[in-house]
Amino acid sequence: MTEAISTDLQRQLDKRYGSGAPRAGTVGNATLEVLLRHRTVRRFLPGTIGEDELAVILAAAQSASTSANFQFTSVVVIDDPAVRARLAELAGNQQLILDAAVFVVWVADWSRNIALAREHGHTIEATSYLDSAVSSIVDVTLSAQNAAVAAESLGYGITFVGALRNNIDEVIKLLRLPEWTFPVYGLAIGIPDPEDPADVKPRYGQGVVVHRNTYTPPAEADVADYLDRINGYYREQELPEDWVKNRLAGRISTKESLHGRQGIRNTFHRQGFELR
Amino acid sequence: MTEAISTDLQRQLDKRYGSGAPRAGTVGNATLEVLLRHRTVRRFLPGTIGEDELAVILAAAQSASTSANFQFTSVVVIDDPAVRARLAELAGNQQLILDAAVFVVWVADWSRNIALAREHGHTIEATSYLDSAVSSIVDVTLSAQNAAVAAESLGYGITFVGALRNNIDEVIKLLRLPEWTFPVYGLAIGIPDPEDPADVKPRYGQGVVVHRNTYTPPAEADVADYLDRINGYYREQELPEDWVKNRLAGRISTKESLHGRQGIRNTFHRQGFELR
Numbered sequence: 001m002t003e004a005i006s007t008d009l010q011r012q013l014d015k016r017y018g019s020g021a022p023r024a025g026t027v028g029n030a031t032l033e034v035l036l037r038h039r040t041v042r043r044f045l046p047g048t049i050g051e052d053e054l055a056v057i058l059a060a061a062q063s064a065s066t067s068a069n070f071q072f073t074s075v076v077v078i079d080d081p082a083v084r085a086r087l088a089e090l091a092g093n094q095q096l097i098l099d100a101a102v103f104v105v106w107v108a109d110w111s112r113n114i115a116l117a118r119e120h121g122h123t124i125e126a127t128s129y130l131d132s133a134v135s136s137i138v139d140v141t142l143s144a145q146n147a148a149v150a151a152e153s154l155g156y157g158i159t160f161v162g163a164l165r166n167n168i169d170e171v172i173k174l175l176r177l178p179e180w181t182f183p184v185y186g187l188a189i190g191i192p193d194p195e196d197p198a199d200v201k202p203r204y205g206q207g208v209v210v211h212r213n214t215y216t217p218p219a220e221a222d223v224a225d226y227l228d229r230i231n232g233y234y235r236e237q238e239l240p241e242d243w244v245k246n247r248l249a250g251r252i253s254t255k256e257s258l259h260g261r262q263g264i265r266n267t268f269h270r271q272g273f274e275l276r
Numbered sequence: 277m278t279e280a281i282s283t284d285l286q287r288q289l290d291k292r293y294g295s296g297a298p299r300a301g302t303v304g305n306a307t308l309e310v311l312l313r314h315r316t317v318r319r320f321l322p323g324t325i326g327e328d329e330l331a332v333i334l335a336a337a338q339s340a341s342t343s344a345n346f347q348f349t350s351v352v353v354i355d356d357p358a359v360r361a362r363l364a365e366l367a368g369n370q371q372l373i374l375d376a377a378v379f380v381v382w383v384a385d386w387s388r389n390i391a392l393a394r395e396h397g398h399t400i401e402a403t404s405y406l407d408s409a410v411s412s413i414v415d416v417t418l419s420a421q422n423a424a425v426a427a428e429s430l431g432y433g434i435t436f437v438g439a440l441r442n443n444i445d446e447v448i449k450l451l452r453l454p455e456w457t458f459p460v461y462g463l464a465i466g467i468p469d470p471e472d473p474a475d476v477k478p479r480y481g482q483g484v485v486v487h488r489n490t491y492t493p494p495a496e497a498d499v500a501d502y503l504d505r506i507n508g509y510y511r512e513q514e515l516p517e518d519w520v521k522n523r524l525a526g527r528i529s530t531k532e533s534l535h536g537r538q539g540i541r542n543t544f545h546r547q548g549f550e551l552r
Contacts, residue, residue: 013335022331030306031429035336035422055298058486059289060311062479064421065436068527069506069519071480080489112484112494113524122525130544130551131537132528134413135438138460141417142436145340146311148418149425153307160341160418162411176490184414203338204347208388210334213356214452218388230345243345248389249398251344252408261407265552268406275406275551276541 012036015200018229022206034153039198041157044099044190053154054102057189060150061143072139074109076175076183077102083174087186090170091163092259100188101156105164105171106144108136110272111180127180128274140184148187157192160185166260168267180272197237202229288312291476294505298482310429315474317433320375320466329430330378333465336426337419348415350385352451352459353378359450363462366446367439368535376464377432381440381447382420384412386548387456403456404550416460424463433468436461442536444543456548473513478505 009028013021013036058075066072078084079102087105088097097103110132114124126132148158162185164171171183203209204226208218230243240246255262268275285304289297289312334351342348354360355378363381364373373379386408390400402408424434438461440447447459479485480502484494507517516522531538544551 009332012339013332016335016339022335023328024332025328027326027328027332027430029429031310032332032336032426034307035426036332036339038339038341040341050303052299052301052303055482056285056289056300056303056308056312058482059292059298060308062482062485063288063292063312063314063476065314065316065424065434067436067438068523069477070524070527071485074485074487074491076487076489076491078489083489107491112480112499113528115493116499116520117525117528120520120525122521122529124528125530126528126534126538129531129534129538130541131441131534134441134460134540137410137413138417138438141414142421142424145418145421146425148341149422150308150311153305154303158341160343162343162414165407165410174490175487178491178493181491184410200339201345204388206331206334206338209338209347209350211350211352211451213352213354213359214450215350215352215383215454215457217391217454223388223392244392244396245398247344248346249393249396251346252389252393252400252402253398254401255405258402258405258407262402262405262552264410265406276538 008033009036012200016203017205018202020205034149037200038152039200040159041190041192041196041198042096042159043193043196044096044101044157045193046099047101047191049101049189057147057150061147064142064146066139066142067135070113070139072108072110072136073143074107074181076105076107078105086174087164087171090167091161091186092166094161094163096159096188097161097186100190102189104187105175106140106184106187107177107181108140108184109181110136111178114180128276130275133268133273133275137184144187151189156189159188161188163259165264168264172267182268182271202226202233284309285312288476292479293481294478296481310425313476314428315476316435317466317468317472317474318372318435319469319472320372320377320433321469322375323377323467325377325465333423333426337423340418340422342415342418343411346389346415348384348386348412349419350383350457352381352383354381362450363440363447366443367437367462368442370437370439372435372464373437373462376466378465380463381451382416382460382463383453383457384416384460385457386412387454390456404552406551409544409549409551413460420463427465432465435464437464441540444540458544458547478502478509
């Protein structure tokens with residue numbers, strides 16, 4: 001089930017994992033190259049996307065697995081500059097939302113299924129439990145990642161924008177999202193600025209992330225190796241080093257570091273999700 | 277940003293959307309073909325997966341976007357037949373878990389980051405909020421979908437197994453998952469049985485799912501068109517028709533239809549997630 005030896009795939013593996021990278025050997029194909037070379041692009045050149053490309057990207061999204069064919073995904077394509085500008089503001093003034101060829105908001109949408117079941121005379125009870133919110137977030141994200149991969153296969157760069165949840169109530173109002181829906185994040189798709197220095201970013205070694213049959217806490221040496229590699233990456237990028245202090249701790253130490261996201265539970269309730 | 281006209285891509289679009297399918301035109305490449313031809317495979321032939329293939333599939337998973345590089349994903353590869361058998365049982369006696377070439381449990385894992393932040397003397401507060409669970413589920417699912425696409429690009433078939441959450445406490449015990457982690461779902465990867473009749477499944481038309489700038493409820497005619505198409509699909513597959521009655525209502529009418537998943541909130545609490 002392999003196609004050809006790929007030197008490119010091995011290069012990306014080496015960037016992800018350093019000297020401990022797994023060997024691709026004879027494993028490789030065009031899709032794996034797209035998946036492995038992913039990098040987050042935050043600087044876009046001006047330009048638009050063809051409607052045919054967008055339709056195929058969204059068809060890829062709809063082609064992902066969906067729990068019991070429930071199809072919880074709705075997408076709101078933002079092409080009105082005023083709406084784009086307001087969303088950029090709500091997500092902490094992110095320029096990339098303005099510059100992207102297309103910006104799409106991914107919505108977990110129970111409203112269609114609930115309306116349909118009610119019209120057919122069925123009662124609705126299961127949706128008041130936490131699992132319903134979980135399964136719809138999973139569904140949306142399976143499809144959003146397909147859209148991201150599809151866009152990258154066409155040469156676009158992408159960035160997910162979770163910061164839409166910082167002001168989730170305002171986003172709901174702006175996009176007129178009905179009961180039984182909530183926005184999960186945005187996805188910016190654009191033409192990568194060749195000046196954007198972001199590269200394939202190091203990740204934890206597979207020894208840290210992959211377990212066999214039972215979970216094993218990571219070895220200290222493996223975590224230390226990763227901190228070396230990720231801090232080296234930031235140094236090369238001329239960004240502040242110390243991933244733990246500047247990135248991780250900055251996002252989890254205090255509730256203020258959630259930038260408003262500490263309130264999403266109330267929003268879920270208002271949108272109909274009891275999360276029992 | 278296109279490669280070649282693909283008749284295959286258009287065929288998959290027609291299967292997804294019927295007569296209202298968007299035109300692929302000149303848009304197409306090998307990755308889009310993999311994404312568009314996805315079908316859920318529930319019958320696997322005996323066989324294993326190469327360790328090099330598995331390592332590349334998991335590298336694809338780790339290459340997905342991850343919020344602030346938090347890398348919430350842990351995976352537990354189940355190759356012990358006894359553990360596999362127990363998981364199959366816990367997920368409602370699913371034969372496909374036994375037959376898959378590999379079965380992987382996807383775990384939302386805050387434990388690494390929390391340990392690291394604590395070791396470096398930082399306090400932890402943000403993790404007690406609902407958003408922390410949400411963002412880790414998103415993270416895991418971006419990477420799991422990459423794994424699914426990678427496996428499909430290599431010729432394997434895949435099925436997600438959300439039913440692992442039916443008995444989530446037993447799964448946690450079996451895999452010895454620590455505090456600040458929870459299993460989200462399983463992924464079966466196997467060699468598709470050519471006798472498995474499952475095909476590309478119809479989805480809602482883009483007119484139902486795709487909104488522009490603001491959300492618009494679907495037109496009745498578009499929903500009716502979809503019910504025709506999906507019921508036609510089940511008829512062809514010699515499966516019970518009436519998607520709304522047999523599939524949708526059966527999963528959301530009563531809390532019992534959650535098959536135990538109505539208890540996951542308690543599990544989240546026990547694992548450390550207050551979900552405030």
